[in-house]
Amino acid sequence: MTVTVRFAPSPTGRLHAGNIRTALINYLFARKAGGNFILRLDDTDKERSTEAFARGIEEDVSWLGIEWAQLVHQSDRLARYEAAVERLKEMGRLYPAYETPEELELKRKRQLARGKPPVYDRAALKFSDEDKAKLEQEGRKPHWRFKLEPGDVRWNDLVRGEQHVDASSLSDPVLIRADGTYLYTLPSVVDDIDLGVTHVIRGEDHVANTAPQIQLFEAFGATPPAFGHHNLLVGANGQALSKRDRSLAIEGMRADGIEPLAVTSYAATVGTSDPVAPHASLDELAAAFDFAKLSRAPARFDPRDLRLLNAKLLHMLPFGIVAERLEAMGISGGEPFWEAVGGNLEVLSDAKTWWAVVAGPLDPVIEDAGFCAAAADLLPPEPWDEATWGAWTAAVKAKTGAKGKALFQPLRLALTGQSHGPELKVLLPLIGEGRARARLENKIA
Ligand code: GLU
Numbered sequence: 001m002t003v004t005v006r007f008a009p010s011p012t013g014r015l016h017a018g019n020i021r022t023a024l025i026n027y028l029f030a031r032k033a034g035g036n037f038i039l040r041l042d043d044t045d046k047e048r049s050t051e052a053f054a055r056g057i058e059e060d061v062s063w064l065g066i067e068w069a070q071l072v073h074q075s076d077r078l079a080r081y082e083a084a085v086e087r088l089k090e091m092g093r094l095y096p097a098y099e100t101p102e103e104l105e106l107k108r109k110r111q112l113a114r115g116k117p118p119v120y121d122r123a124a125l126k127f128s129d130e131d132k133a134k135l136e137q138e139g140r141k142p143h144w145r146f147k148l149e150p151g152d153v154r155w156n157d158l159v160r161g162e163q164h165v166d167a168s169s170l171s172d173p174v175l176i177r178a179d180g181t182y183l184y185t186l187p188s189v190v191d192d193i194d195l196g197v198t199h200v201i202r203g204e205d206h207v208a209n210t211a212p213q214i215q216l217f218e219a220f221g222a223t224p225p226a227f228g229h230h231n232l233l234v235g236a237n238g239q240a241l242s243k244r245d246r247s248l249a250i251e252g253m254r255a256d257g258i259e260p261l262a263v264t265s266y267a268a269t270v271g272t273s274d275p276v277a278p279h280a281s282l283d284e285l286a287a288a289f290d291f292a293k294l295s296r297a298p299a300r301f302d303p304r305d306l307r308l309l310n311a312k313l314l315h316m317l318p319f320g321i322v323a324e325r326l327e328a329m330g331i332s333g334g335e336p337f338w339e340a341v342g343g344n345l346e347v348l349s350d351a352k353t354w355w356a357v358v359a360g361p362l363d364p365v366i367e368d369a370g371f372c373a374a375a376a377d378l379l380p381p382e383p384w385d386e387a388t389w390g391a392w393t394a395a396v397k398a399k400t401g402a403k404g405k406a407l408f409q410p411l412r413l414a415l416t417g418q419s420h421g422p423e424l425k426v427l428l429p430l431i432g433e434g435r436a437r438a439r440l441e442n443k444i445a
Pocket of ligand 1: 008009010042184188200201202206
């Protein structure tokens with residue numbers, strides 16, 4: 001059996017931390033198993049779904065490095081859902097119900113007041129054809145409910161283990177709203193059957209949909225797929241994630257200069273028994289993926305941790321992965337430059353600051369002109385290497401008597417214009433004698 005999974009966002013917004021994680025868990029699982037990953041756009045809600053969001057989601061998924069074997073739009077498959085509806089009606093498993101939301105709410109309240117669970121009482125099943133005709137004449141439009149079969153529904157959840165739900169404790173789910181639109185329950189099952197989905201992996205918020213969906217698979221004579229419900233993300237303070245928080249949206253992370261591999265590393269390791277740590281490829285993350293590592297408690301997603309992880313990732317990324325983007329920023333220092341500065345960046349664009357230090361022009365900061373001039377006189381002739389800094393500063397120390405911070409800090413300020421940064425022994429050969437001398441002499445170079 002080839003593993004086939006799908007990530008099924010609704011194009012009613014762009015991707016954010018919560019659904020990135022669902023996408024990634026599906027993808028890593030399929031990748032590890034050598035299976036297929038389908039991107040399915042649940043766009044049956046015409047009012048809220050837009051073409052622009054759909055394209056935005058494709059862009060977000062691609063940016064993360066996730067490749068899909070197939071792209072499916074539910075809006076292209078309405079005929080399949082209609083056929084499924086007809087089958088359910090023929091089987092007597094789909095029935096019209098006419099209660100308004102207010103009437104349903106009243107029923108719920110009454111049941112609760114009597115200490116009963118608020119399960120739909122199936123009053124609609126008792127309506128005669130005349131009753132229904134009369135209601136429709138009054139202008140009422142039915143919504144359609146799936147008639148559940150009594151009994152225990154069981155599945156072995158990939159994350160939560162053995163689960164069982166007594167179907168009699170559930171309301172018959174509404175599959176079609178009074179305005180004729182589908183809730184996601186039925187189209188999702190029809191798609192999962194048609195596309196051969198073997199594993200439905202989604203957030204814990206969908207766990208309540210599973211028993212009715214299993215009964216739908218069975219009604220259509222299909223073997224239900226395996227189900228896995230992963231823990232959800234909460235914000236840094238334990239609150240629910242806000243979809244409007246830009247720092248939680250892929251778009252925002254991108255704009256902030258966060259690396260896709262930092263996002264995937266964070267999303268794949270947060271809320272697991274593995275430490276949150278940078279991984280240099282999706283293959284590495286896939287190799288480490290295991291449902292057993294997912295924690296049952298909500299996982300905290302903190303944009304500050306993501307930024308820290310980004311810095312750690314940049315530190316370990318090989319030059320090849322960033323080469324093109326550095327070049328696009330006008331940085332031509334190649335691998336030696338990357339080796340020198342990679343460990344000092346929070347985001348890749350910080351490299352521009354260090355490129356200005358290496359390639360100029362830079363306005364030096366001179367605190368003691370006499371000291372810097374003396375140091376300039378002691379600069380050895382090129383070629384320079386990593387030993388140059390040690391030899392030169394030893395000579396400056398011998399000549400001026402300065403040591404420790406009093407020796408190094410004025411040189412750093414003169415050479416880089418900053419009090420912190422990469423090791424000078426690696427920067428100095430990249431800066432070169434001409435620029436170093438000029439800066440020590442308080443010239444822009
Ligand atoms: N469109 C649904 C959602 O975004 C899909 C749920 C599922 O994966 O079954 O929540």
